[in-house]
Amino acid sequence: MTPILGPGAPPVVLPREAIELAQTALKASFRACDEAGAVLKKHYGRLKSVDEKFQAGLVSEADRESEDTIKRLIHGQFPDHQILGEETGLSADSGGTWKALWMIDPLDGTTNYVHRVPFFCISMGLEIEIHGRRELLVGVVDAPLMNWRYHAARGQGAFLNSSPIEASRRTEFREGLFATGFSNSDNTLDQQMELLLEVIRKARGIRRLGAAALDLCMVAEGVFDGFWERNLQPWDTAAGVLIAREAGAVATDFSGRPFVPTYKSVLCAPPAQHEHVLQHMKRVSRR
Numbered sequence: 001m002t003p004i005l006g007p008g009a010p011p012v013v014l015p016r017e018a019i020e021l022a023q024t025a026l027k028a029s030f031r032a033c034d035e036a037g038a039v040l041k042k043h044y045g046r047l048k049s050v051d052e053k054f055q056a057g058l059v060s061e062a063d064r065e066s067e068d069t070i071k072r073l074i075h076g077q078f079p080d081h082q083i084l085g086e087e088t089g090l091s092a093d094s095g096g097t098w099k100a101l102w103m104i105d106p107l108d109g110t111t112n113y114v115h116r117v118p119f120f121c122i123s124m125g126l127e128i129e130i131h132g133r134r135e136l137l138v139g140v141v142d143a144p145l146m147n148w149r150y151h152a153a154r155g156q157g158a159f160l161n162s163s164p165i166e167a168s169r170r171t172e173f174r175e176g177l178f179a180t181g182f183s184n185s186d187n188t189l190d191q192q193m194e195l196l197l198e199v200i201r202k203a204r205g206i207r208r209l210g211a212a213a214l215d216l217c218m219v220a221e222g223v224f225d226g227f228w229e230r231n232l233q234p235w236d237t238a239a240g241v242l243i244a245r246e247a248g249a250v251a252t253d254f255s256g257r258p259f260v261p262t263y264k265s266v267l268c269a270p271p272a273q274h275e276h277v278l279q280h281m282k283r284v285s286r287r
């Protein structure tokens, strides 16, 4: 057993096998991102069919081919792991001893992709069971047209193109540049706008870039001082949350509970900014 403390995450003791798995999983994810990235580049600007999914945005042949590519590689190398992919759902439980689950978005930011905004990515997060608890072990987010590859393994820090990254050290709300996304699939748009008004009035600025996994990585990198969005899915958040935590950010839901990938709402920011945004959120939701 090797004791490991991840800076933004609760401490965990990882068994040696988990540390070894993290290394092979990272290598496999990099290869999958190389291949899936080539698929996304091939179809970019040349899509033949774009469909609207029921309350879930757009899907194209690029999303599907990218997911097939990633699943083939991961299943080939880790036959006893489960895969939860945005386009194909959960692969059958093959009864593996690791209880390992990959959460994969083959194309995060599909609307950007379809409209030829180059801000989109592949997101791959791996969660395993350690001492009866589910823990995020590895996260990789790759933006092929930006040439950005973010990665993290639990307890080992976060990286962009192999260089270490850190969340922002700005502590004042007025110095903060924040990112968010809007959700139209519940009745909270007015509340979302109220929080937006607070941020526009009191902080440095707000951006809405349209790919949650990348927004989280830009919190990890210290570009953004926080990110929040509701109605997300595990494949949007798993990898980016691990990367952000390893870079020193805190990730919770909108009431401050430590984030797990099954939560639909995420607020991720370095500690002081997390507290500022959470207070604003609570004030807005009380109104």
Ligand code: 2AM
Pocket: 055, 056, 057, 058, 086, 105, 107, 108, 109, 110, 111, 181, 182, 185, 210, 211, 212, 213, 229, 231, 232, 233, 236
């Ligand atoms: P996607 O591109 O993989 O669908 C944009 O705000 C972020 O929310 C993206 O990460 C997008 O992921 C995700 N998202 C979740 N539900 C969505 C929806 N109904 N429409 C568009 N984007 C959605």
Ligand code: CA
Pocket: 063, 086, 105, 106, 107, 108, 109, 110
């Ligand atoms: Ca997607």
